[in-house]
Amino acid sequence: MLKIALTGADGMVGSRIVELLNPDFQFIPLYQSKMDITEKPQVQKKLSNLDFDIFLHLAAYTNVAGAEQHKELAYKINRDGTRNIFEIVDNKKKKFIYVSSDFIFDGKNPPYFEDSKPNPQDVYASSKYAGEKIVKDRAMIIRIAYPYRADFASKKDFFRTFKSLLEQNKRLVAINDSLLTPTFIDDIAYCLKYLINNFSPEIFHLVGSAPLSPYRAAIQIADKFSLDKSLIGKTTHAEYVKLKPGLPKLSDIRSKKNNFYKMKSFKEGLSEIAKQLQNF
């Protein structure tokens, strides 16, 4: 059985990957409490004697708004932390998978495929892209977009944020003239199963099958979970970025390379989540 060492194993995406692929691989989680990726000597000590086949690097500074205030920290974790791990993994001649983000594209000329030109607009995106540049051509780069899942206590994705507001009968204002490409985390996990078994140092977009506006996404959530659609208002991207700068407008992300797993649309993902929630 392949041994996968990974960072970010208790994060929103990583914890679901481990949950779903536990029967297929032997996971070796490297939690921050045991290995802070910004502490090079600690990383060196931990990894030099560790036996693994592939390193899956999910840990990141993921607070997009926070990164604007904490630029140094975002780079320290997303760029320098990535370098600290990659240098050792590369020296050991082991395979490395870096998880990146759709935010590295500027959202001005969609769609964005694996070979489209990145043009990060904010600190988070620039720091993630800096991580990509460290490993490029020598590791697999997985770009994911707006990952969502049925449940995860520690952090809300956009789907659960919208759903929770509507469940509390709170008004929700969603952008009507922008696009996002929501990606069901279970699909990301099953794609990774294939890619781990068929490793190649290339870029792959693991993204939902179709983009939609945040407004349409909110309506689909209300429809699926019988919530009050009249609570959903519209705003524009231009208005939104006055308060929260940096959000790419047209995050229509697609893959030319994913011919191995059929990704769900948002509607299909919501149906699967509704089934999963009934079984909780």
Ligand SMILES: NC(=O)c1ccc[n+]([C@@H]2O[C@H](COP(=O)([O-])OP(=O)(O)OC[C@H]3O[C@@H](n4cnc5c(N)ncnc54)[C@H](OP(=O)(O)O)[C@@H]3O)[C@@H](O)[C@H]2O)c1
């Ligand atoms: N969520 C999204 O919308 C999204 C979209 C596109 C791409 N991505 C990428 O997908 C990956 C996973 O995202 P996520 O949403 O699952 O992240 P998350 O839930 O915010 O978790 C971040 C993980 O990174 C760990 N971490 C942070 N700083 C660390 C450090 N200095 N040393 C070691 N570990 C550290 C955290 O450990 P603690 O739990 O100990 O803090 C946590 O396990 C990231 O690379 C992210 O950039 C996410």
